[in-house]
Structure formats: structure tokens, C-alpha cells
Amino acid sequence: MLLRVLLITLLLAANTAQATLNVLACEPEWAALTQELAGDLARVTTATTARQDPHHIEARPSLIARARNADLLVCTGAELEIGWLPLLRRESGNARIQPGQPGYFEASAHVHLLERSGIADRAQGDVHPGGNPHFQADPRNLLKVANALAPRLVQLDPANASAYAARNQDFQKRMVAAIARWEKEAAPLRGVPVVVQHRSWSYLADWLGLKVVADLEPKPGIEPSVSSLAGLLDRLKTQPVRMILRTPYQSSKPGEWLAERAGIPVVELPYTVGGSAAAGDLFGLFDDTVAKLKGALK
Amino acid sequence: MFKPTLLAAALAGALPLPALAVSDADLAALRAEFQQQLDHKLKELQARYEDRLKQMEARLATPDAPAPAPREARSNDFNPELSLILQGGYARHKSGERRPTGFLRDAAISAPARGFSLNDSELILSANIDPDFRGQATVILADGQANVEEAWFQTLALDHGLTVKGGRFLSGIGYANEQHPHAWDFADNNLMYQTLFGEHFTQDGLQLKWLAPTDTFLELGGEIGNGNAFPGANGGGGRNGIGSWAAFAHVGGDVGESSAWRAGLSRLAARPRGRESKLFDTAGVDTNNTFSGRSRTWIADFVWKWAPDGNPRERNFKFQSEYFQRDEDGELIHDTSGVNTPGAYRARQSGWYAQGIWQFMPRWRAGLRYDQLHRGELDFGANQAALLPAGYTPSKWSLMADWSPSEFSRFRLQLARDHAILGNPDDHQVSVQYIHSLGTHGAHKF
Numbered sequence: 001m002l003l004r005v006l007l008i009t010l011l012l013a014a015n016t017a018q019a020t021l022n023v024l025a026c027e028p029e030w031a032a033l034t035q036e037l038a039g040d041l042a043r044v045t046t047a048t049t050a051r052q053d054p055h056h057i058e059a060r061p062s063l064i065a066r067a068r069n070a071d072l073l074v075c076t077g078a079e080l081e082i083g084w085l086p087l088l089r090r091e092s093g094n095a096r097i098q099p100g101q102p103g104y105f106e107a108s109a110h111v112h113l114l115e116r117s118g119i120a121d122r123a124q125g126d127v128h129p130g131g132n133p134h135f136q137a138d139p140r141n142l143l144k145v146a147n148a149l150a151p152r153l154v155q156l157d158p159a160n161a162s163a164y165a166a167r168n169q170d171f172q173k174r175m176v177a178a179i180a181r182w183e184k185e186a187a188p189l190r191g192v193p194v195v196v197q198h199r200s201w202s203y204l205a206d207w208l209g210l211k212v213v214a215d216l217e218p219k220p221g222i223e224p225s226v227s228s229l230a231g232l233l234d235r236l237k238t239q240p241v242r243m244i245l246r247t248p249y250q251s252s253k254p255g256e257w258l259a260e261r262a263g264i265p266v267v268e269l270p271y272t273v274g275g276s277a278a279a280g281d282l283f284g285l286f287d288d289t290v291a292k293l294k295g296a297l298k
Numbered sequence: 299m300f301k302p303t304l305l306a307a308a309l310a311g312a313l314p315l316p317a318l319a320v321s322d323a324d325l326a327a328l329r330a331e332f333q334q335q336l337d338h339k340l341k342e343l344q345a346r347y348e349d350r351l352k353q354m355e356a357r358l359a360t361p362d363a364p365a366p367a368p369r370e371a372r373s374n375d376f377n378p379e380l381s382l383i384l385q386g387g388y389a390r391h392k393s394g395e396r397r398p399t400g401f402l403r404d405a406a407i408s409a410p411a412r413g414f415s416l417n418d419s420e421l422i423l424s425a426n427i428d429p430d431f432r433g434q435a436t437v438i439l440a441d442g443q444a445n446v447e448e449a450w451f452q453t454l455a456l457d458h459g460l461t462v463k464g465g466r467f468l469s470g471i472g473y474a475n476e477q478h479p480h481a482w483d484f485a486d487n488n489l490m491y492q493t494l495f496g497e498h499f500t501q502d503g504l505q506l507k508w509l510a511p512t513d514t515f516l517e518l519g520g521e522i523g524n525g526n527a528f529p530g531a532n533g534g535g536g537r538n539g540i541g542s543w544a545a546f547a548h549v550g551g552d553v554g555e556s557s558a559w560r561a562g563l564s565r566l567a568a569r570p571r572g573r574e575s576k577l578f579d580t581a582g583v584d585t586n587n588t589f590s591g592r593s594r595t596w597i598a599d600f601v602w603k604w605a606p607d608g609n610p611r612e613r614n615f616k617f618q619s620e621y622f623q624r625d626e627d628g629e630l631i632h633d634t635s636g637v638n639t640p641g642a643y644r645a646r647q648s649g650w651y652a653q654g655i656w657q658f659m660p661r662w663r664a665g666l667r668y669d670q671l672h673r674g675e676l677d678f679g680a681n682q683a684a685l686l687p688a689g690y691t692p693s694k695w696s697l698m699a700d701w702s703p704s705e706f707s708r709f710r711l712q713l714a715r716d717h718a719i720l721g722n723p724d725d726h727q728v729s730v731q732y733i734h735s736l737g738t739h740g741a742h743k744f
Contacts, residue, residue: 049607051608051609052607052609059741061548061550062513062552064515065513069511086740086741087743090432090454090461093508095454095456096457098454100429126705221705222703222704249609
């Protein structure tokens with residue numbers, strides 16, 4: 001009897017395991033978005049955490065093993081993962097997640113990218129000529145990506161097409177309402193001058209109307225030095241700012257150095273899901289982001 | 299339908315021909331019908347234009363409605379990714395070759411350069427060939443020559459965790475074997491790899507790899523090759539059959555968020571014919587020797603990487619260690635350019651190295667490495683008296699610090715104490731090195 005129960009449980013488990021999509025998201029925001037759209041229909045894991053710099057991840061054995069078993073890769077694209085994702089795909093021996101296959105989803109293909117310079121000269125630092133890849137910081141982009149990701153999930157798992165469509169509709173509704181609320185709450189932030197650390201906040205600034213006056217990094221991807229920070233401090237004397245913005249994965253030292261001397265706060269924004277205790281999902285992410293920005297304004 | 303009626307009406311209105319005897323009532327009826335149809339048609343047209351206007355307005359209102367052209371990551375459009383590695387520097391050490399005492403080593407390894415020198419410049423081209431294959435070539439540019447270090451294709455679409463590589467490629471055995479010199483953490487190769495392969499073991503052949511469908515990384519691989527490269531050799535004559543076999547297994551995983559590891563076990567077998575090695579005989583004369591027989595090598599490797607929260611950007615630590623055991627037996631012809639005396643040769647030797655690299659702040663790293671070789675059982679048969687050196691354990695300490703202004707450039711200072719040769723220690727090796735990467739350079743393996 002016990003054996004039979006065990007067998008049936010095992011069979012059921014095997015069946016459900018087959019039915020669910022195995023999704024590997026490159027960054028936590030896409031894991032959260034896939035979870036919103038797929039719910040229990042997908043087993044979603046993320047290759048990076050909010051405390052890891054998505055530019056600089058190693059193609060660790062554990063990631064290769066997960067890529068091997070993935071039905072779908074959901075990544076940012078726009079060269080953000082160029083240092084590790086191509087290797088992960090090649091080493092995986094998994095034909096489903098190669099470029100051009102339905103199992104490879106690049107979010108950047110579905111949004112309008114800012115800072116498309118087209119210039120690929122490394123004298124300008126670690127540039128992304130195709131555009132700034134940190135577009136998850138504007139929640140309006142999440143709506144667009146969800147609208148593209150839902151059909152992709154349907155394509156891979158047509159049996160559950162209506163569930164994905166319904167979940168997307170529900171997500172869009174909740175997100176549109178939330179965006180309206182955040183925009184209202186963040187109205188006092190419009191025109192507020194800020195200093196950023198790396199171009200991680202271009203989309204957030206674009207959305208909320210923050211005015212980016214300077215970047216701690218002298219050039220994208222180049223670590224700030226004492227002399228570059230001193231130069232920046234001089235500039236802030238004539239062009240004062242209200243706060244310095246940074247991600248959880250960036251060094252706190254350059255920001256603190258400048259903050260102490262310029263007498264302004266450094267705000268560590270969650271940047272992505274899991275970036276702070278309150279940023280448990282995509283809604284919490286922006287609740288916390290707006291709250292922290294407003295807190296620093298006081 | 300509309301046009302003939304219109305025409306008829308126009309004719310009727312313009313040419314009131316009395317001969318046709320058309321009554322006023324008839325004409326009025328026709329006019330009314332015409333007016334009605336015209337009105338109707340106009341309304342229809344108006345409605346149609348209004349619809350189109352509305353559509354255009356709607357499109358203008360949402361600026362991003364025309365979906366941006368999907369632009370997925372491309373590597374330089376259809377051109378191959380092109381990358382050039384520039385390496386060079388300054389080295390200060392004793393002159394001559396530094397062959398570890400008691401080991402047969404590839405005769406093609408030349409003495410390391412002293413003073414200012416240009417190291418190998420690597421030119422790397424790679425691209426997807428088609429949806430099924432990827433290709434890469436690495437050419438080493440040196441004075442007056444260009445050596446093909448690698449030129450291979452790799453499958454992309456075999457699926458089921460399978461990958462086949464063919465051509466000339468760096469063998470998957472060990473850990474450091476697949477690393478190009480620019481990816482080394484020290485200015486020179488470790489003694490173990492220097493002794494075993496010169497730089498690294500290269501196969502001209504085929505490789506099959508399989509990645510298990512498990513959550514823990516488990517990779518199995520097998521290779522066959524022509525066995526031209528040391529420890530194989532074909533005496534310049536080549537062979538139809540297989541000259542070298544390799545098999546390897548790698549396992550790996552994460553420990554928490556901060557640590558990742560990989561361990562491996564590899565086996566390399568070769569049947570060298572007329573393999574050339576230089577040896578100092580017991581009288582101190584440098585002699586040429588050739589070996590033919592069987593060569594089998596075990597390699598165990600282990601790598602541990604740590605970074606706070608798994609974010610290596612600021613601080614990280616890497617520990618790497620490998621151990622080998624090589625068994626060779628066959629015939630050694632001693633002093634081929636002189637007396638030419640054959641004798642049996644049997645050796646069971648081993649060695650290891652361990653190194654730690656510590657990035658203590660962004661851009662800055664420091665590293666320490668220790669190498670040791672064990673002569674083990676060594677039997678030169680009939681040439682024993684002429685060749686067997688006194689017991690000695692070659693070893694080397696290396697200490698390095700490097701600074702990387704960006705991801706693409708690096709400068710390194712290395713100090714070493716080299717005790718590879720019996721009675722000839724070199725305690726004050728100094729190297730200064732630069733490594734620059736130009737163009738699109740693919741990611742390095744874990």
C-alpha cells in the first residue's frame with residue numbers, strides 16, 4: 001500500500017516536472033517577471049543576485065549545469081551579459097537556448113534603449129554601443145517586456161496559453177495602476193539634481209524626471225579614482241546635487257567619500273528584485289525605490 | 299454602376315435633346331436618383347477617410363507603437379569577433395635553459411627570453427559558422443613566423459548536453475590546460491605544465507563532451523588525436539592511427555552564494571615515436587635523446603573561487619591546484635647526435651603546484667604560487683650510469699602583483715625563486731609584464 005502511494009506520488013511528480021517550464025533568468029528582475037506571468041507553470045531560477053554585478057559574472061559550473069537544463073533563458077541583452085552568457089550557452093550543449101531559438105529571450109529587443117551612441121571605442125570606457133542595458137529601472141519597460149514574454153511562454157508551452165494570457169493581463173492591470181501611483185508619489189522628485197554611480201540609473205531618471213548631473217565613474221566601467229572624485233567634488237560646489245545614487249553591487253567607498261565632503265546623502269536603491277529587504281517582487285522594488293528617493297529628499 | 303448612371307445623368311442634363319421626347323418628370327426622377335447616389339458615395343468616402351485619420355492619429359499618439367526592430371546580441375554582424383592580445387615585458391634571470399633536473403621535457407621548448415622582449419601576440423578570430431557550428435582560430439604571431447595554436451569547429455545544436463569539437467584545440471584535460479598565456483595569473487607557466495607539455499597539451503583530432511542533466515555540474519569528455527604534440531611524437535613521419543587519447547571528468551558547484559568550485563580528473567595516453575628531449579648527462583654535457591614507447595598521465599585538478607556575495611568586482615580570491623603522475627616506459631636512445639646508445643627507460647614521476655590569487659581592492663591583485671616536482675622512480679636501463687642524476691626535488695616560488703586599469707589591460711610584477719635545476723638555483727628572477735586585449739575578446743572559462 002505504502003509502496004503504491006509512493007509510486008503514484010513519484011509518477012505524479014514526474015508528470016508535473018515534465019509539464020513545468022524550466023526557466024533560467026539572467027537577472028532577478030526577469031525571474032520575477034517570468035514568475036508573474038507563469039506562476040506555478042514554470043520553475044524559475046536566476047543566474048545572478050541583486051548583490052552581483054551583471055556585467056561581471058563568471059560562467060560558473062553551477063550556471064552551466066542550469067543552462068543545460070533550461071527550456072528558456074530570459075536575459076537583458078544589449079551586451080550586458082556579453083562577458084559570460086555566450087560561454088554559458090556554448091558550454092551548455094543545449095540547442096534550445098541558442099540565439100534565434102524560441103528558448104532564448106532578450107528583453108532589450110522589446111524596449112526603446114537610451115544612450116545608443118553607436119560608438120564602439122574603448123577609449124570611452126566599457127561602453128555599450130547598442131544602448132544602455134539598465135532599462136529595468138523604468139517600470140514602463142516591464143509592461144513592454146511582459147507583452148513580449150507572455151507570447152514566448154505560450155510558444156513554448158501552448159497547452160497553457162490561456163493561463164499565460166490571463167496572468168499577463170492581470171499583471172499589466174496591476175502594474176499600470178502601480179505606475180500611476182508611483183508617478184504621483186514621486187512628483188516632488190521631478191528636476192532634482194543627482195549624481196549616479198555608473199549609468200545604472202539613466203532609465204529611472206528618465207522616468208521620474210531626476211536630473212543626472214554627474215557620474216562617479218570617470219568613464220563607464222572605469223573605477224573612480226581619488227583624483228577623479230576630487231574633480232567631481234569641485235564641480236559640485238558650483239553645481240550642487242541632492243543625493244548620490246548607487247546599486248547594492250557597487251562599492252560604497254567612492255560614494256561615501258564624496259557624500260562626506262559634499263554633505264549630501266548616498267542612497268542605495270534596490271536596483272532589482274532582492275536588492276533590499278522590501279524589494280521582494282517587482283512592485284516592492286519600485287515601492288522601495290520611490291520611498292528611498294523621497295526619504296533622501298527630506 | 300455609379301459611373302454609367304453618372305454619365306447618363308450628365309448626358310441627360312447637358313444635352314436636352316428635344317428629339318428624344320423625354321418628359322420633365324422623367325428627368326426630375328433621374329436627377330433625384332443621381333443626387334441620392336452622389337450623397338451616399340460622398341458619405342461613404344468621408345467615413346473611410348475619417349477612419350484612416352483616426353488610425354493615423356492613434357499611431358502618432360503612442361510614440362513607441364512601431365515596435366523597435368528586434369535587435370538581439372550579434373557579434374559584429376557577420377564579421378568574426380576579432381581580438382588581438384599584445385604581451386611583452388622585461389625579465390631578469392640566469393641565462394640558458396631552466397630544465398627541471400631528472401625530467402624528460404619537450405626539446406622544442408627554448409630558453410626563456412631575458413631583458414626586454416615581446417612575448418607571443420595572439421590573434422584570435424571566432425564566429426558562428428551557421429546555426430550548427432562555431433569556429434575559432436588562434437594564431438601566435440612571432441618573429442618571422444605565425445603558428446596555428448588553435449583552429450577548430452564546435453557543434454552548437456547537437457543538444458542533449460553533447461558538444462563535438464574538431465580540428466586543433468587545447469585539450470580539456472586538467473584545469474590550466476585550456477588557458478591561453480594571457481589568462482595565466484603569473485608571468486610564466488607553472489613547472490608542472492612546463493614539464494608535461496611545454497605550454498599546454500594541444501590535440502589535432504576530435505573531442506566529445508557530455509554535460510549530465512543534473513543540477514550539479516558534471517561533464518565527461520573524451521578525445522582522440524594524432525599524438526604529434528609532446529608527450530606524444532610521431533618522429534616526423536606521422537601515422538594513420540590514433541596517437542593520443544584523453545578522457546576527463548569535471549564536477550563543480552556552488553557553496554552558498556560566495557563560493558564556487560570545480561574539481562577534475564583526467565587521463566592522457568600517448569604512444570610517442572622518436573620523441574626528442576635534451577638531457578644533461580652525468581658529465582654535465584647537454585645531449586639529444588629520443589624516446590619511443592608508452593606515456594600515460596593522470597591529472598587531478600581543483601579550483602575554488604570566493605567573492606563576497608558572489609560579486610568579484612571588488613574583492614575575490616581564487617585557489618587553484620593540480621597534481622600529476624606520469625608513467626612512461628619504452629626505449630630511450632641516448633646522445634643521438636653522438637654515440638647513439640639505446641637503453642630501456644622507465645619512469646613514474648609526479649608533481650604539483652598550488653596558487654592563490656587575492657584581489658584585495660578593485661584593479662589590484664596579488665598572488666603566490668609554489669611548484670614542486672618529484673623525480674620518483676627513474677630508470678635509464680643501459681644508460682643509467684650516463685644519465686641518472688643525483689636525487690633532487692625541483693621547486694619554485696613565485697610572488698606576483700598586478701594592476702588592471704580596465705578589463706582590457708594589465709601590468710604585472712613578479713618575483714621568483716627558481717630551484718628547478720640541481721646545483722643551479724636562480725633566486726632573483728624578476729619579471730615585468732603587460733597584457734593588453736584589443737577588440738572583441740570572448741569570455742574566459744571559469
